[in-house]
Amino acid sequence: MTRQPGDFWDYLRSATPARIALGRAGDGLPTQRLLEFELAHAQARDAVWADLDSAAVLAELDAWCPVLVRSAAPDRASFLQRPDLGRRLAQDSARALSAGSCDATIVIADGLSAGATQVQAAPLCKMLLAAPNFVFAPPVVALQARVALGDEIAARQGASLAVVLIGERPGLSACDSMGAYITFDPNPGMTRDADRNCVSNIRGQGLSLNEASRRILAIMGLARTIRRSGTCLKEDDALDLLPPMS
Amino acid sequence: MPYRSDAGGTHYVFDDLRMLLARASPGRAGDRLAGLAAESGQERVAARMALADLPLARFLDEAVVPYERDEVTRLILDTHDKQAFAPIAAMTTGDFRDFLLSDEASGITLARLAPGITPEMAAAVSKLMRNQDLIAVAKKISVVTRFRTTIGLPGCLCVRIQPNHPADDLAGIGAAILDGLMYGCGDACIGINPASDSAKRTLLLLERIDELRSRFEIPVQSCVLAHVTTLLQIMNRGGPADLVFQSIAGSEAANRAFGVSLALLDEAHQGVKSLGRAPAGANLMYFETGQGAALSAQAHHGADQQTMEARAYAVARRYAPLLVNTVVGFIGPEYLYDGKEIIRAGLEDHFCGKLMGLPMGVDVCYTNHAEADQDDMDNLLTLLCVAGCNYIMGVPGADDIMLGYQSTSYHDALYVRSVLGLRPAPEFEAWLKAFGIMDAHSRVRPSPSGGAARLLAAAPR
Numbered sequence: 145m146t147r148q149p150g151d152f153w154d155y156l157r158s159a160t161p162a163r164i165a166l167g168r169a170g171d172g173l174p175t176q177r178l179l180e181f182e183l184a185h186a187q188a189r190d191a192v193w194a195d196l197d198s199a200a201v202l203a204e205l206d207a208w209c210p211v212l213v214r215s216a217a218p219d220r221a222s223f224l225q226r227p228d229l230g231r232r233l234a235q236d237s238a239r240a241l242s243a244g245s246c247d248a249t250i251v252i253a254d255g256l257s258a259g260a261t262q263v264q265a266a267p268l269c270k271m272l273l274a275a276p277n278f279v280f281a282p283p284v285v286a287l288q289a290r291v292a293l294g295d296e297i298a299a300r301q302g303a304s305l306a307v308v309l310i311g312e313r314p315g316l317s318a319c320d321s322m323g324a325y326i327t328f329d330p331n332p333g334m335t336r337d338a339d340r341n342c343v344s345n346i347r348g349q350g351l352s353l354n355e356a357s358r359r360i361l362a363i364m365g366l367a368r369t370i371r372r373s374g375t376c377l378k379e380d381d382a383l384d385l386l387p388p389m390s
Numbered sequence: 391m392p393y394r395s396d397a398g399g400t401h402y403v404f405d406d407l408r409m410l411l412a413r414a415s416p417g418r419a420g421d422r423l424a425g426l427a428a429e430s431g432q433e434r435v436a437a438r439m440a441l442a443d444l445p446l447a448r449f450l451d452e453a454v455v456p457y458e459r460d461e462v463t464r465l466i467l468d469t470h471d472k473q474a475f476a477p478i479a480a481m482t483t484g485d486f487r488d489f490l491l492s493d494e495a496s497g498i499t500l501a502r503l504a505p506g507i508t509p510e511m512a513a514a515v516s517k518l519m520r521n522q523d524l525i526a527v528a529k530k531i532s533v534v535t536r537f538r539t540t541i542g543l544p545g546c547l548c549v550r551i552q553p554n555h556p557a558d559d560l561a562g563i564g565a566a567i568l569d570g571l572m573y574g575c576g577d578a579c580i581g582i583n584p585a586s587d588s589a590k591r592t593l594l595l596l597e598r599i600d601e602l603r604s605r606f607e608i609p610v611q612s613c614v615l616a617h618v619t620t621l622l623q624i625m626n627r628g629g630p631a632d633l634v635f636q637s638i639a640g641s642e643a644a645n646r647a648f649g650v651s652l653a654l655l656d657e658a659h660q661g662v663k664s665l666g667r668a669p670a671g672a673n674l675m676y677f678e679t680g681q682g683a684a685l686s687a688q689a690h691h692g693a694d695q696q697t698m699e700a701r702a703y704a705v706a707r708r709y710a711p712l713l714v715n716t717v718v719g720f721i722g723p724e725y726l727y728d729g730k731e732i733i734r735a736g737l738e739d740h741f742c743g744k745l746m747g748l749p750m751g752v753d754v755c756y757t758n759h760a761e762a763d764q765d766d767m768d769n770l771l772t773l774l775c776v777a778g779c780n781y782i783m784g785v786p787g788a789d790d791i792m793l794g795y796q797s798t799s800y801h802d803a804l805y806v807r808s809v810l811g812l813r814p815a816p817e818f819e820a821w822l823k824a825f826g827i828m829d830a831h832s833r834v835r836p837s838p839s840g841g842a843a844r845l846l847a848a849a850p851r
Binding site: 152166172173314316 | 419422423553554555556559561562563564565566568569572723724727757758759763764786787788789791794796799801804805808834836838846849
């Protein structure tokens with residue numbers, strides 16, 4: 145493409161990641177700016193509609209005997225329009241889960257960005273599973289899943305802590321961001337969003353896997369001690385309880 | 391009481407007014423999610439036929455949300471203006487549509503009628519209207535409001551500068567404001583959605599914008615769209631709050647989910663009036679709404695999302711606001727699935743608001759998980775501006791980096807003003823010309839010398 149478009153105040157662009165001083169073609173956007181936007185939107189849209197390659201994730205976690213489940217949303221279009229279906233297990237999936245002696249479970253969920261989960265969830269899951277102070281249920285890979293699906297999964301596995309690693313809604317600036325939702329004593333249909341703690345923006349340019357793992361385990365530890373999670377549990381308090389980093 | 395209708399050899403029964411309205415509504419995800427939508431196209435039209443035969447006066451006798459349980463219903467019915475309603479009191483909903491489209495229904499006639507029109511009447515008639523009807527009737531109605539600019543004059547389109555930043559960074563917000571001014575935007579307001587709900591940060595933002603405005607004598611009003619309780623704190627400290635903002639919805643329970651009540655809004659309205667920052671008679675409140683808000687708070691009382699949205703306008707109307715806009719595609723695909731549903735909802739909201747006497751703007755927008763794109767937004771923007779929409783949002787490059795959705799851009803504002811021959815608010819246009827941002831042909835083509843250069847020098851280089 146030809147010259148870099150811009151306005152004579154384009155030095156202001158260093159002050160903000162916002163799309164300012166884009167320049168003009170008449171009253172419209174210069175071609176280059178138009179295509180930059182279209183690329184970002186296309187990446188975000190592709191991320192929303194991408195399928196999780198569950199076989200690859202299951203293979204990576206093979207040593208921990210992972211379980212594959214589906215929500216009651218049969219496809220992506222239903223998932224997007226019926227969040228209630230994405231929060232419930234499909235009937236045959238419900239039967240695939242059994243209760244064992246454990247105190248936590250990790251759910252790997254596609255959510256709104258399967259790509260974010262694809263790349264990061266299994267490595268992060270392995271880091272969490274290595275924590276010596278928790279007994280984990282077999283990890284669960286969940287398709288067409290919302291955060292609250294973890295409540296039913298944890299209840300069926302007999303875990304008092306649910307950790308859901310899920311693809312976040314893609315934005316134009318980042319479409320590969322994963323979030324981790326930690327819920328103590330999850331109760332299907334009853335647990336509210338305010339009862340969960342969230343570690344968000346887990347991605348290459350954001351929160352690293354090491355740091356995410358540290359924060360998630362800190363929150364899990366404090367949640368187990370105070371037997372609660374959500375707005376009453378402050379992440380800073382949880383981190384203060386950790387031994388200092390070497 | 392049940393309503394009945396026959397269509398295509400099938401007899402349909404609708405248990406109550408709520409169900410009749412829901413089944414008559416054009417299809418949309420939120421009503422399907424709530425289990426309220428018509429099950430077939432034929433049922434939908436059957437409901438519309440029953441609705442068309444329904445006397446408008448019925449809406450005064452049968453509340454969609456129970457009077458005893460809901461202060462918004464009490465507001466609607468207790469403040470209903472019987473005298474204004476008189477000319478249409480004998481009409482059915484179908485007659486009302488015909489009347490609204492008729493030559494007899496001039497802008498002046500419709501303005502007089504507004505206090506007699508309840509949200510349910512507006513919602514009901516909109517369900518009998520095609521998109522072109524929603525545009526044609528809204529176009530006849532001007533709702534003009536004033537503060538430092540005059541908003542809503544025929545032939546004008548105002549723009550809110552929305553200079554959000556994920557960390558509320560002053561330099562970043564300032565750069566986006568300057569960019570917006572250079573693109574001829576800001577005459578609706580400069581309105582920042584704060585990333586945090588900190589009163590300290592809100593006050594700092596308001597003070598900085600006020601400095602910029604005073605220094606360059608820019609005819610604009612500013613607003614930080616924090617919660618009304620945060621603005622009350624700011625006002626108690628005498629901070630420079632031009633406007634009070636709040637998100638509102640169509641039931642008492644939905645407003646409770648937003649942390650507000652009519653009493654709290656009354657208090658805030660009194661507070662901002664007593665600051666005395668505006669000329670006498672100025673409009674001082676700013677409200678945002680959006681279809682699906684009540685359902686997402688589980689506070690829709692079994693009513694369809696468009697009727698609940700119109701009920702939010704009754705709350706807004708109480709405060710003679712400067713600005714009201716629906717944030718039409720923000721809520722996501724579980725309420726409005728695709729471009730078609732978003733476009734329809736945007737036109738309905740603009741029409742219902744205007745019919746009820748509100749200065750309607752629209753945040754023409756979508757999220758990345760909705761089946762919509764910039765082409766859909768171009769369509770809705772153009773349709774709304776043909777319909778005489780008071781204002782739109784101006785977000786740099788259409789990409790809100792704090793809220794993570796796409797709205798209309800400064801460029802979009804220039805496009806639509808140009809193709810439809812619309813102008814900024816007159817006070818603001820005079821300022822744009824004085825600062826060399828608008829040229830002699832009323833095109834926004836800022837000159838690198840003169841006023842624009844002085845303005846830009848306000849930012850750290």
